[in-house]
Amino acid sequence: MNHPFPVRRAAACVLTAGVIGTSVLTAASAEAAARGVESEPTPVSRVDVQRYLGQWYQVAAVPAVYEAQCHKNSKARYSLSATGTVSVKNSCSSYFGLTSSVRGDAKPLDATNARLNVSFLGVNGHFAHGKDANYIVIGLDRDYQWAVVTDSERRSGFVLSRTPQLDAAQTEATRAALQAADVDPCSVKYTPQDGGNRTTARYC
Numbered sequence: 001m002n003h004p005f006p007v008r009r010a011a012a013c014v015l016t017a018g019v020i021g022t023s024v025l026t027a028a029s030a031e032a033a034a035r036g037v038e039s040e041p042t043p044v045s046r047v048d049v050q051r052y053l054g055q056w057y058q059v060a061a062v063p064a065v066y067e068a069q070c071h072k073n074s075k076a077r078y079s080l081s082a083t084g085t086v087s088v089k090n091s092c093s094s095y096f097g098l099t100s101s102v103r104g105d106a107k108p109l110d111a112t113n114a115r116l117n118v119s120f121l122g123v124n125g126h127f128a129h130g131k132d133a134n135y136i137v138i139g140l141d142r143d144y145q146w147a148v149v150t151d152s153e154r155r156s157g158f159v160l161s162r163t164p165q166l167d168a169a170q171t172e173a174t175r176a177a178l179q180a181a182d183v184d185p186c187s188v189k190y191t192p193q194d195g196g197n198r199t200t201a202r203y204c
Contacts, residue, residue: 040152041181043114044140051144053078056160058191060203064156071095072192088118109133139177146170148177157183164196
């Protein structure tokens with residue numbers, strides 16, 4: 001699967017949906033650690049991979065070094081691979097007006113399809129997957145119009161949408177999903193999108 005697999009970009013490449021799990025402790029994971037949160041975030045009960053496929057806009061995310069080159073329009077596109085996993089293509093518009101993109105592969109870790117390992121380490125279409133859940137779907141609209149993603153250590157956070165901008169009710173629902181998973185919405189920042197939000201204000 002965004003990622004069902006979200007989404008992670010390698011350094012110098014982009015997300016959506018990112019791979020999550022860098023060696024740097026982010027504000028989101030630090031906040032959770034300060035509150036004594038140790039268990040893995042609770043995922044949604046199930047993700048229908050077929051409905052999750054397609055394009056997602058990154059509406060907001062925890063800032064990460066692997067998206068440093070991205071100026072706006074971060075997106076993730078998911079499609080089924082020949083091996084039954086989910087092919088990932090993350091892209092964004094750079095500060096130089098060019099398109100930056102990276103391809104990866106998302107592998108579900110259990111039957112719910114809500115916990116995945118996304119890898120961008122591949123050769124000739126073959127990707128090396130780990131066992132860690134670096135893409136956990138913690139919030140999902142019943143019509144699959146938005147999704148919220150983090151990782152097992154809450155180092156990352158992504159708010160994804162089928163459109164460049166969420167309405168007020170959808171925004172509140174995604175903030176609630178972040179809070180329920182002990183990810184501070186204030187550690188998340190808006191991602192500029194053409195046709196949507198143009199700022200990088202905090203998502204709280």
